[in-house]
Amino acid sequence: MTETTFDVRIWDVLVKNGRPRKDGKPRKKSYVVRWIVAGKVFPETYATSTLAESFRSNLIVAQRNGEAFRVIDGLPVSMARVLNDQPWFTFAQAYVDMKWRRAAAKSRSGNADALATATLALLASRRGKPDDAVLRRAMTGWAFNTNRRDASKPPHVEDALRWLGSNTVNVSRLDNLTTLRGVLDQLALKMDGKAAAAKTVYRKRAVVFNALEYAVEDLLVKNRLPEVKWTAPKRVRAIDTRVVVNTKQGPQLLAAVADQKVMRVPAGSSEPVIVERRSSGPRLVACFATMYYSALRPEEAVMLRDVDLKLPRKGWGELPLSETAPIAGAAWTDTGDRRDRRQLKQRAKGEVRPVPCPPPLTAMLHRHIEEYGVVDDGRLFRSMDGGDVAESTLARVWDKARKAVLTPEEYRAPLARRPYDLRHACVSTWLAAGVQPAQIAAWAGHSVAVLHEVYAKVLAGLEEVALAKIARFLGLPEDEE
Numbered sequence: 001m002t003e004t005t006f007d008v009r010i011w012d013v014l015v016k017n018g019r020p021r022k023d024g025k026p027r028k029k030s031y032v033v034r035w036i037v038a039g040k041v042f043p044e045t046y047a048t049s050t051l052a053e054s055f056r057s058n059l060i061v062a063q064r065n066g067e068a069f070r071v072i073d074g075l076p077v078s079m080a081r082v083l084n085d086q087p088w089f090t091f092a093q094a095y096v097d098m099k100w101r102r103a104a105a106k107s108r109s110g111n112a113d114a115l116a117t118a119t120l121a122l123l124a125s126r127r128g129k130p131d132d133a134v135l136r137r138a139m140t141g142w143a144f145n146t147n148r149r150d151a152s153k154p155p156h157v158e159d160a161l162r163w164l165g166s167n168t169v170n171v172s173r174l175d176n177l178t179t180l181r182g183v184l185d186q187l188a189l190k191m192d193g194k195a196a197a198a199k200t201v202y203r204k205r206a207v208v209f210n211a212l213e214y215a216v217e218d219l220l221v222k223n224r225l226p227e228v229k230w231t232a233p234k235r236v237r238a239i240d241t242r243v244v245v246n247t248k249q250g251p252q253l254l255a256a257v258a259d260q261k262v263m264r265v266p267a268g269s270s271e272p273v274i275v276e277r278r279s280s281g282p283r284l285v286a287c288f289a290t291m292y293y294s295a296l297r298p299e300e301a302v303m304l305r306d307v308d309l310k311l312p313r314k315g316w317g318e319l320p321l322s323e324t325a326p327i328a329g330a331a332w333t334d335t336g337d338r339r340d341r342r343q344l345k346q347r348a349k350g351e352v353r354p355v356p357c358p359p360p361l362t363a364m365l366h367r368h369i370e371e372y373g374v375v376d377d378g379r380l381f382r383s384m385d386g387g388d389v390a391e392s393t394l395a396r397v398w399d400k401a402r403k404a405v406l407t408p409e410e411y412r413a414p415l416a417r418r419p420y421d422l423r424h425a426c427v428s429t430w431l432a433a434g435v436q437p438a439q440i441a442a443w444a445g446h447s448v449a450v451l452h453e454v455y456a457k458v459l460a461g462l463e464e465v466a467l468a469k470i471a472r473f474l475g476l477p478e479d480e481e
Contacts, residue, residue: 004068004077010035010059013052016045035059035074042074077221082172084218088122089168091219093143095211100146105328105340112144114187114207121186122179124169130160133191138164145331171219174212177228183208184230198233205232238456242414243421244428249405250292251360253416256401258285280384281397286361286368287381287389288398291422293361294319295430295444298419299326302389303341305378309357311365317357321445322350327391339388345445355443394419427451428458 011034018027031052033044046052062069062076070080092115099111116139120132129135138160142148153161173179187204190196196204205225212223245253260281290296290304296319303325311317325339333340343349357365368380375382381389398419402411416422423444430440441451 003071005038005071006066006068007038008035008059008063008069010056010063013049013056015049033059037069037074038071040071040074081219081221085170085172086219087124087165087168088171088174089119089143089164091171091215092119092211093149095214096144097146098214104326104342105332105334106326108145108332109140109328110203111207112140114204115144115211116140117187117204118183118208119164119168121183122169122173123167125167128163129167130156130163134160135164136191141331148331171215174215175220175222175224177224180225180228181230184225184228184232188233195233198235201233202235237453239424239454239458240414241428241457241461243416243418244425244458245416245421247429249416250422250425252405253401254285254289254292256404257281257288257397259404260397260400280393281400283368283372283384284381284389284394284397286364287394288419288422289361289364290319291419292426293358294355295423295426296321296355297324297345297423297445298391298394299324299339300344302339302379302381302394304380306369306374306380307378309365311357311362313366314362315359317362317365319355319357321353321355325388337388338390347445353442353445424455427455431455431458431462 014032014034016030016032018030020027028047031046031049033046033052033056035042035056044052044055046055058079059076062078067076067078069076073080075083096108096111096115100108103111116136119139120135123129130138134156138153138157142151142153142157143161143164169179174183184205187208188196188201209223209225212220212225216223258281260279287301287304290301291298296304300321300323303323304319304321305323308319308321308323309317310320321344323341324344325341327338328340330336330338335341344351344353347353365380372380374380375386383389383393395418398416402416406415416425427440427444430443431437437448437451441448444451446454
């Protein structure tokens, strides 16, 4: 942030007559405003006394209002911001560049998505405007991607970026509540004009809020986004208890994953036959099991390595997790891979989160290593060709398992629709078993507050059990429980 000070002295306007011309006629007078900021003299010369007095008056007003002055150019912060004003599109790219180096790949993608949406509400003109889809592609594909901004682009993208460069409002307009309300309204919509999911709206609003905080450093006096009277969509963070499988369905689904085989129809036959056991299912069953038995996130499960295993031959073990690899897209990672390998969510690099490994999972992990081994970097799970496990592969294998185990009604219902729902089932099981919430939160990798918010319905369902335990501990008669 630019250094500022309140050590300011403002002098009277100095009148300079200038040297006489060769013909003897006097030169025009000039008027100099001089002031000292942190011991450094700053002069500004004007052609008329009116202009000089006006500038000096602005300096005095700023000083009397208790405003800080910038050491670098001697200007009051408010005056400097007016002079530094710039188009929103230019500023948004600068913000992306500022965040890029330390941001996770998914955060980079999310920033670009949010800023592209906000930009559509900050257009200064619609004359000659390209289609919204083209503008959005130009922004998320190039303008708001630091690594790709200077890469070659299709001609229509070049045209769209050129148009954006000249047709967004200045950042100073974001001091206007009506303008900000328009931005929030835009964030609440999808490209087709329908309402966006509440979670998406909150995520995008957070990006815009952070960008405005950055603008306060040099361009805005204040971030006024919180002042906007705007009703945000209601966000539901609690899990839908309908997605949670019970202790019978969970193992059945894992068994269905293990039993998946490739089916092929030979020439001249109308019936498929099993020709080989070459399928992603068997080599991924232990991956799904880590989500069901140890509450790993999918991006944590696919990065499980041999160094993350503390397993006896049988019984309870431990998984000291230290890495994750969320899907972000090759355009957003530093390596060009679709998965962004990094430290655990909301943890420092190198920090470890130990998770219990129940006996069934211990046995499955041993079987997996015996049958499939590990790759050079120690990873247990990989694709058929040895690469990272694709999100689409997990989804496809899991969908086949659901079809095989669930009834048609259950399959159409939300029950375990996503692999991530296995994590919900695990945490719900821990809660039902009476494990302390603080311990569960530590194992799951989030705070106790999040645990209570997300699993509120599960906790509510355990209240009667808890009351009965207290009653028995107090020795109360059954009719008083």
